[in-house]
Amino acid sequence: MPTPSPDRRVALVTGSTLGIGRAVAVRLARTGHEVVVHGRDRERAAKAAAEVAAETGGHTDTVHGDVADPAAVSAMMREVHRRHGRLDALVINAGGHAASLLGMMHSDVVSRLFHVNALGATHTLQAAVKLLRRGTDPAVVLVSSVMGRKGAPGQAVYSATKAAVLGLTLAAAKELGPQGIRVNAVAPGYIQTDMLSTLDDRARAETIAATPLGRLGTAGDVAAAAAFLLSADACFITGQVIGVDGGLVL
Amino acid sequence: MSQLDRLRGVFRASLSLPADTDVDGLHYRAIPQWDSLAHMALVAAMEDEFAIMIDTDEMIDMSSFAKAAELLEKHGADAVT
Ligand SMILES: NC(=O)c1ccc[n+]([C@@H]2O[C@H](COP(=O)([O-])OP(=O)(O)OC[C@H]3O[C@@H](n4cnc5c(N)ncnc54)[C@H](OP(=O)(O)O)[C@@H]3O)[C@@H](O)[C@H]2O)c1
Numbered sequence: 409m410p411t412p413s414p415d416r417r418v419a420l421v422t423g424s425t426l427g428i429g430r431a432v433a434v435r436l437a438r439t440g441h442e443v444v445v446h447g448r449d450r451e452r453a454a455k456a457a458a459e460v461a462a463e464t465g466g467h468t469d470t471v472h473g474d475v476a477d478p479a480a481v482s483a484m485m486r487e488v489h490r491r492h493g494r495l496d497a498l499v500i501n502a503g504g505h506a507a508s509l510l511g512m513m514h515s516d517v518v519s520r521l522f523h524v525n526a527l528g529a530t531h532t533l534q535a536a537v538k539l540l541r542r543g544t545d546p547a548v549v550l551v552s553s554v555m556g557r558k559g560a561p562g563q564a565v566y567s568a569t570k571a572a573v574l575g576l577t578l579a580a581a582k583e584l585g586p587q588g589i590r591v592n593a594v595a596p597g598y599i600q601t602d603m604l605s606t607l608d609d610r611a612r613a614e615t616i617a618a619t620p621l622g623r624l625g626t627a628g629d630v631a632a633a634a635a636f637l638l639s640a641d642a643c644f645i646t647g648q649v650i651g652v653d654g655g656l657v658l
Numbered sequence: 659m660s661q662l663d664r665l666r667g668v669f670r671a672s673l674s675l676p677a678d679t680d681v682d683g684l685h686y687r688a689i690p691q692w693d694s695l696a697h698m699a700l701v702a703a704m705e706d707e708f709a710i711m712i713d714t715d716e717m718i719d720m721s722s723f724a725k726a727a728e729l730l731e732k733h734g735a736d737a738v739t
Pocket residue numbers: 422423424425426427428429446447448449452453473474475476501502503504505524551552553554595596597598599600601602603604
């Protein structure tokens with residue numbers, strides 16, 4: 409069993425090779441965490457981890473695996489256990505997106521979205537609980553979406569997967585609170601990452617117009633909220649969903 | 659102390675059983691002390707004692723002391739004798 413480093417918190421951020429997860433990894437690495445960077449592919453994850461370490465001067469490590477595959481998730485957690493022995497922070501962020509009107513989405517795509525977003529989050533939390541119990545002031549942040557709270561045309565399936573993440577968050581907060589583990593969620597609005605690359609100029613302008621704060625979000629906006637929820641400043645906060653959406657949910 | 663004796667010790671400590679309790683024939687939920695909460699504590703104690711990590715599915719399938727001993731062997735926690 410490795411000796412836990414007393415000065416650094418050990419954080420696993422799933423889906424941190426790019427986008428929101430990557431911004432969370434950078435933010436946590438800057439604030440005294442040893443960040444375990446994760447993606448599906450070993451090389452991509454290792455490259456991202458090296459870049460986060462170089463950018464922040466912080467400490468990073470890597471695990472890889474498809475979160476839709478419970479065996480892969482178990483293997484990831486076994487690696488974290490072997491190398492770090494515990495988790496102090498967990499960000500369940502890995503996810504995918506697809507949009508289509510009801511009746512128009514191929515059943516394979518429906519299944520895949522649920523497998524990655526809803527089941528993936530569930531496998532990750534289940535497999536991490538024992539590591540979190542060994543952590544100090546352990547905290548979890550799950551990345552849902554404004555779509556999981558509000559929905560939109562063309563987003564029914566994605567919204568359902570992200571609503572599942574909210575149900576998981578609320579129940580886990582109640583169940584794990586007595587063990588000292590806090591569980592919260594962030595619900596980003598439209599955030600400028602690769603996931604938003606399908607948004608054409610007209611849709612982009614409409615989205616901005618519908619957002620009270622008048623812009624798209626950045627991955628850094630979401631990272632700031634996640635970092636707060638993981639920090640000691642949020643030590644009496646659990647079971648909450650923080651919208652990071654410029655007021656889109658209103 | 660043999661691995662099996664260490665495992666017996668983990669069972670007795672985690673389930674708050676007297677030191678002389680025979681745990682070899684024990685089954686999950688057969689005694690009030692071995693409920694689902696205690697099960698998780700027991701698994702965590704096994705992980706700490708033997709420096710292994712037990713999967714969710716393995717944890718659910720660990721329905722007896724004998725199964726726990728099998729699990730240790732599977733994880734290569736040296737020969738269970
Ligand atoms: N962007 C938005 O507007 C927005 C809004 C609301 C919520 N969100 C949510 O925020 C999270 C991150 O989104 P993003 O915009 O940052 O997306 P992104 O830029 O596409 O990044 C997705 C990340 O997840 C990883 N990933 C994808 N599928 C995976 C799988 N099956 N197993 C393991 N890792 C997987 C990817 O890693 P590899 O490709 O290296 O495997 C990548 O690191 C998602 O849960 C998303 O639903 C995003």
